Amino acid sequence: MDVAVSVNGTVYERDVEPRKLLIHFLRDDLDLTGSHIGCDTGNCGACSVIFDGKLVKSCMLLAVQANGAQIETVEGLSEGDELNALQRAFREHHALQCGYCTPGMLMSATALLRDNPSPSDDEIKTALQGNICRCTGYWNIFEAVKAVAR
Amino acid sequence: MLLREVDYAKPASVAEALALLAADDGARALAGGQTLINVMKARAASPDALVDLNGLEELKGVDLGADGTLSIGPMTTYAELVASAEARARPILGEVCSTIADVQVRNRGTIGGNLCSNDPTNHLPPLMAAVGAEMTITGADGSRTVPASDFFLGVYMTAVGPGELLTRIHVPAGRHDGFAAVTLGVDGTCIVNAAATLDGKLRIALGCVDAVPVLVEADSVDDVRDAVRAAHLDPPSDVHASSEYRAHLAGVLAERAARQAVG
Numbered sequence A: 001m002d003v004a005v006s007v008n009g010t011v012y013e014r015d016v017e018p019r020k021l022l023i024h025f026l027r028d029d030l031d032l033t034g035s036h037i038g039c040d041t042g043n044c045g046a047c048s049v050i051f052d053g054k055l056v057k058s059c060m061l062l063a064v065q066a067n068g069a070q071i072e073t074v075e076g077l078s079e080g081d082e083l084n085a086l087q088r089a090f091r092e093h094h095a096l097q098c099g100y101c102t103p104g105m106l107m108s109a110t111a112l113l114r115d116n117p118s119p120s121d122d123e124i125k126t127a128l129q130g131n132i133c134r135c136t137g138y139w140n141i142f143e144a145v146k147a148v149a150r
Numbered sequence B: 001m002l003l004r005e006v007d008y009a010k011p012a013s014v015a016e017a018l019a020l021l022a023a024d025d026g027a028r029a030l031a032g033g034q035t036l037i038n039v040m041k042a043r044a045a046s047p048d049a050l051v052d053l054n055g056l057e058e059l060k061g062v063d064l065g066a067d068g069t070l071s072i073g074p075m076t077t078y079a080e081l082v083a084s085a086e087a088r089a090r091p092i093l094g095e096v097c098s099t100i101a102d103v104q105v106r107n108r109g110t111i112g113g114n115l116c117s118n119d120p121t122n123h124l125p126p127l128m129a130a131v132g133a134e135m136t137i138t139g140a141d142g143s144r145t146v147p148a149s150d151f152f153l154g155v156y157m158t159a160v161g162p163g164e165l166l167t168r169i170h171v172p173a174g175r176h177d178g179f180a181a182v183t184l185g186v187d188g189t190c191i192v193n194a195a196a197t198l199d200g201k202l203r204i205a206l207g208c209v210d211a212v213p214v215l216v217e218a219d220s221v222d223d224v225r226d227a228v229r230a231a232h233l234d235p236p237s238d239v240h241a242s243s244e245y246r247a248h249l250a251g252v253l254a255e256r257a258a259r260q261a262v263g
Helices: A022-029 A085-092 A102-115 A121-127 A139-148 B013-024 B036-041 B077-082 B090-097 B102-106 B111-117 B122-130 B219-232 B243-262
Strands: A002-005 A010-015 A048-051 A056-057 A069-070 B007-008 B027-028 B047-054 B062-064 B068-070 B135-139 B143-148 B152-154 B165-173 B177-183 B190-197 B201-207 B214-218
Touching: A010 A022, A022 A048, A056 A102, A056 B102, A056 B219, A085 A102, A085 A139, A102 A121, A102 A139, A121 A139, B013 B027, B013 B047, B013 B135, B013 B165, B077 B090, B077 B102, B077 B111, B090 B122, B090 B177, B111 B122, B111 B165, B122 B165, B122 B177, B122 B190, B122 B201, B143 B152, B143 B165, B177 B243, B190 B243, B201 B219, B201 B243, B214 B219, B219 B243
Parallel strands: A002 A069, B007 B047, B027 B047
Antiparallel strands: A002 A010, A048 A056, A048 A069, B062 B068, B068 B165, B135 B143, B135 B165, B177 B190, B190 B201, B201 B214
């Protein structure tokens, strides 16, 4: 099926099989490998992207469902060659170790701060509930998000 | 994971969706996909075609009637229901939906999908049974509206037949509700859950203990444990809980939900 999908502001027109998951479309067809596949069962959140303004797990959507949609991925966060404030906060707070979960964490935190620039501690924790990290124990990720909350 | 080959259609109306579903025995409705896409990966379901209900505005939204009845479109997401001012007329709905899985799943997963998948560990079948919800099912021959007791038929089975769709959920007015669950982790699958409504008597629906929600009634909170015992539950055992422990939890959680309902 022919689809036209906007990813980080660029419209990509492709022919995709209906069975292709959105995460595979992003990674394999568009070569946007920032979004990761962790569990492939909808649990880990490493594939999280923003889909028409809503945070979703891209392993539980079909690429054809993104036809006409606006997708935002981790590749869209930086400001030119500079990390954005949230990315810098992750670096400064040692909020990543292996980095595998980081793209999903960044997108979840981005979605949170866009809707709610001044989240409470509990709201930050709830916002990151769908993202699993096996290295950091979460605390430094929490601290990084808190640092850029107003 | 690569899915098995599947056709895909995105109808522009409920009528078109019904026609697509009726024309192909192997077609399945795709709601939020937060269960279906995963079971397709595992090949536990292998539909030949998906009829995507996303984008059908007539299946979305929450309306509050003059008599306090809430009319919920089945394609309303958990997040949309939590954010709905109308849905606050029955606060338990938003309270429970806000505890299902995580932000990402709540942004895609739908009320109708939760009901129609009718996994015995889902949150919403017992909740809808307790609050006395009715479901409107639409097919080629028109619509019918059934109570929860006639809607949930078995594990993964509902009264929604081939070529039909759940098109509306009706929740009567009321505020005296409760819900309690023991889950795998804070946002995980329910091991046992219980929903309670004070409607003259206490009506309690128990989840995860049988193929469909088990209804028990009690005159007061003090009678709830006895009422659950009298139901002679024989829940399944699995790695998370033995049958005996599930039966024990059913009494504990029924009482907790009942206390919230009368509180």
